[in-house]
Amino acid sequence: MGSFKTKLMASPYIIWMAIFIIVPLCLVIGFAFTTKDGKFTIENIAITTEYVPVLLRSMWLAVISTAICLLLGFPLSFIISRLMPNKQGMLLTLLILPMWINFLLRTYAWMTLLESNGLINKFLGLFGIGPFDNMLNNQGAIVLGMVYNYLPFMILPLYSVMTKIDESVIEAAQDLGANYIKVIFKVVVPLSIQGIYTGVTMVFVPSISTFIISRMLGGGSNDLIGDIIEQQFLGNSYNPHLGSALALVLMVIVLLVMSLFNQFGNEENIAV
Amino acid sequence: MKKPFSKIYISLILMFLYIPIFVLIVFSFNVSKSRANWTGFTFDWYIKLFHNRQIMSALLNTVIVAIFSSVLATLLGTAAAVGIHFMKKAPKAIVMNITYIPIINPEIITGVSLMLLFRIFSDAFGFKFGFLSLILAHITFNVPYVIYSVMPKLRQMNPYLLEAARDLGCNERQAFFKVAVPEILPGIISGFLMALTFSIDDFVVSYFTSGTSVETLPITIAAMTRKKVSPEINALSAIIFIVVLGILIIKNIIDGKNAKKEAKNNRAVSF
The missing domain is CATH 1.20.5 (Single alpha-helices involved in coiled-coils or other helix-helix interfaces)
Known part of the structure; x- marks a missing residue:
């Protein structure tokens, strides 16, 4: 194999890639730097500075959500990876199953739960606690929505590297006198760093760019960068040029954060 | 612990x-x-569900888009993976890096960038937003997953297998379909299933590329969440949930049986 013909098999895809991946991204850049009449401008990029507070809020909420997913997901993945194989399969199935219900509906169900006269308050009311009026329509609710929706994205890559950690490595560390905390931080964390990197990326990227979760759970006063971009393309404040500029800024932030984190991940690897 | x-x-x-x-x-x-x-x-909502025109047509649209886009993405992606596998190192790295873009890019950016492209198509040659734009968009975000699940299978494949097939008289096409395809089939199937799943569940990219004429189920649901979600949608999700649960349980049982069989065979061999 490896003849002329087999190499040609990639050519339809390469044409596809050029039209549907490269050209659209060039269009975003092009729109970001032009006016409605197609003249070059940096005004759109300049206007994005007005959205710095929104950008910071989006980054902050995404960082918190990612951290919570890591804190919740790390022990869970490790516990699962040490179980009997048949139990591992069953638990993974249980973790993936909720993803088969559309995320909008699951998020909507949280609205039902968190509302002032919602189910959580009704339940607590049975014990004479509450009602709590401010569980919905705030940043905490947005973080809850992100953690809820993206936790499986953290657990699956973590699990897939942790399940390869040989039990004897952990036993060896324990025999050599490491206590439980030392085993986790000196053995398990370094060996699962690639899973941590993948998991963090898979949670952080959708979190920072979400636009519907924030609208549903944040109540409209906590717009994130995704909401602002959406409004420029399909909402009331139609302006694809500004929208493209904001999309470009978002893309650059995501790339920067990820390459920084990647660097950090690589150093960890070398240190081990 | x-x-x-x-x-x-x-x-x-x-x-x-x-x-x-x-x-x-x-x-x-x-x-x-x-x-x-x-x-x-x-049980009323379950009965009303099947008479709800909006939900039923959205469901049908979702299925049409998912099937077309995942089948086409699987064909395009499998052919691409084979071609890329035999490329030289440098072009291979470039193509694989570009293929990674739709996976790593925030969905909203994939959505708006394709929307800009389709706008230009519609200004230039009267392209209409609808099924075609949805299917094109879904293929675009699905192909990378197919490529990334077929490539490892190609790498695992013994390269001499194909040479052997050629030595035994297969022409290139026969060698490909009779030897290579069965070897990489698990990768093709898992790529197809991933594509199907992502396509059914996609909201963000569809939202930007569907236009106003065609609604998929996630778009209908999103529109409902702005006002009030009708319980028929709850009924539909309950049905989907139960069906998937059933499939997964059956799969687990089959896997368990296979594992047992394998264990038995292994024991038989060792005797």
Whole structure:
């Protein structure tokens, strides 16, 4: 194999890639730097500075959500990876199953739960606690929505590297006198760093760019960068040029954060 | 880790994941439209679901787009993976890096960038937003997953297999379809299933590329969440949930049986 013909098999895809991946991204850049009449401008990029507070809020909420997913997901993945194989399969199935219900509906169900006269308050009311009026329509609710929706994205890559950690490595560390905390931080964390990197990326990227979760759970006063971009393309404040500029800024932030984190991940690897 | 702590921890996380779904399913049997007051048990929403034109047509659209886009993405992606596999190092790295873009890029950016492209198509040659734009967009975000699941299988494949087939008289096409395809089939199937799943569940990219004429189910649901979600949608999700649960249980049983069989065979061999 490896003849002329087999190499040609990639050519339809390469044409596809050029039209549907490269050209659209060039269009975003092009729109970001032009006016409605197609003249070059940096005004759109300049206007994005007005959205710095929104950008910071989006980054902050995404960082918190990612951290919570890591804190919740790390022990869970490790516990699962040490179980009997048949139990591992069953638990993974249980973790993936909720993803088969559309995320909008699951998020909507949280609205039902968190509302002032919602189910959580009704339940607590049975014990004479509450009602709590401010569980919905705030940043905490947005973080809850992100953690809820993206936790499986953290657990699956973590699990897939942790399940390869040989039990004897952990036993060896324990025999050599490491206590439980030392085993986790000196053995398990370094060996699962690639899973941590993948998991963090898979949670952080959708979190920072979400636009519907924030609208549903944040109540409209906590717009994130995704909401602002959406409004420029399909909402009331139609302006694809500004929208493209904001999309470009978002893309650059995501790339920067990820390459920084990647660097950090690589150093960890070398240190081990 | 201490056993009881692990069990409690797993149960808490599962509770967190399943409480909203439980609520959703329970309220699909509620008599009133209320989403917080239980007023009695009924199957009405399940019957009304099948008479709800909007939901049924959205469901049909979702299935059409998912099937077309995942089949086409699988064909395009498998051919691409084979071609890329035999490329030289440098072009291979470039193509694979570009292929990675739709996977790593925020969905909203994939969505708006394709929307800009289709706008230009529609200005230039009267292209209409609808099924075609949806299918093109879905193929675009699905192909990378197919490529990334077929490539490892190609790498695992013994390269001499193909040479052997050629030596034994296969022409290039026969060698490909009779030897290479069966070897990489598991990768093709898992790529196809991933594509199908992502396509059915996609909201963000569809939202930007569907235009106004064609609605898929996630778009219909999103529109409903702005006002009030009708319990028929809860009923539909309950049905989907039960079907998937059934499939997964059957799969687990089959896997378990296969594992047992394998264990038996291995024992037989070692005797």
